[in-house]
Amino acid sequence: MLRHSELQGFKIPKVKDKLITTLFADDTTVFLSEFDKFTDLELILNKWCIASGACFNVNKTEVTPVGNPSYQRDVISTRCIHPSQEPLANEIHIAQDQEPVRVLGAWIGNHIDQTTIWSPVMDKIKDNLNRWNKSHPTLFGHRLIIQMVVGGMTQYLAKVQTMPKQVEDDLQKIIRNFMWDGKKAPVNINTLHLPIRQGGVKL
Incomplete structure (x- = not known):
């Protein structure tokens, strides 16, 4: 329904089809142009919910403004995708600048700190080791x-x-520290990557 709708979505140079949605299990990501109306999207989703018997959870909806910085600020401050449109419902979360939003295990957003994204993973690795x-x-x-x-x-x-x-550098330190129980490494990490016959452990 979304792909055959009147929604413009994203137009990618040298790509014939518009980018309008990606679907995985119960996660749906929709790409709207500044001229698309969120109300039109809601009508499509409501029809789909009626036909499928599913329920669309508006409270889990997150919007990440894409475009030049001025447009992003306008969307955040006015809650409007376009000045001619009605503001988005208060239940819909609009991601701020530098605020990551999770999409299928990845984190997207404007000016997000990639190192911060990795912090929870690094903590889990340390705890497990x-x-x-x-x-x-x-x-x-x-x-x-x-x-x-x-x-x-x-x-x-x-x-x-x-x-x-x-x-990457922090992971190397964690690996080296775990490998030698916090003691000074007798060989460098590159040696550990070698096959056993060459003095390594195939790390």
Whole structure:
């Protein structure tokens, strides 16, 4: 319904079709141009809810203004996508500048701090490694734990969000500290990446 509607959505250079929505499970992301009316979107969603028997949760709706800084400020201050339109309902949250909004595990927003996005993940990694360390794993046990915890907790976010250099450096320190129980490392991290026959542990 959304893709065949009159909503303009985003027009991407050299791309024939407009970008209007992405869907995954019960999450829906809709892209509106400044000339699209939110009320038109609501009518479409209400029709879909009636047909499907589902219920659209307006209280979970978040809006991230996209465009030049002046337009973003206007949307935040007036709650209007366009000056000719009615303000958005108070139940709808409009993300402020530097405020991240989560979309399918990634965080989007205007001027958001990528390092801050990674902070909860880094804390979880530290907590998990501390718990595992209480079992006094062997050198190869450390390797498996690092691959499972650090690799498992960073792979998706690094793919969709990218990883800042600061976070990468901090992870290296965490890995090195865990690998050698906080003691001075007898070999550098590059050596640990080597195959066992070459003196590494295939980290």
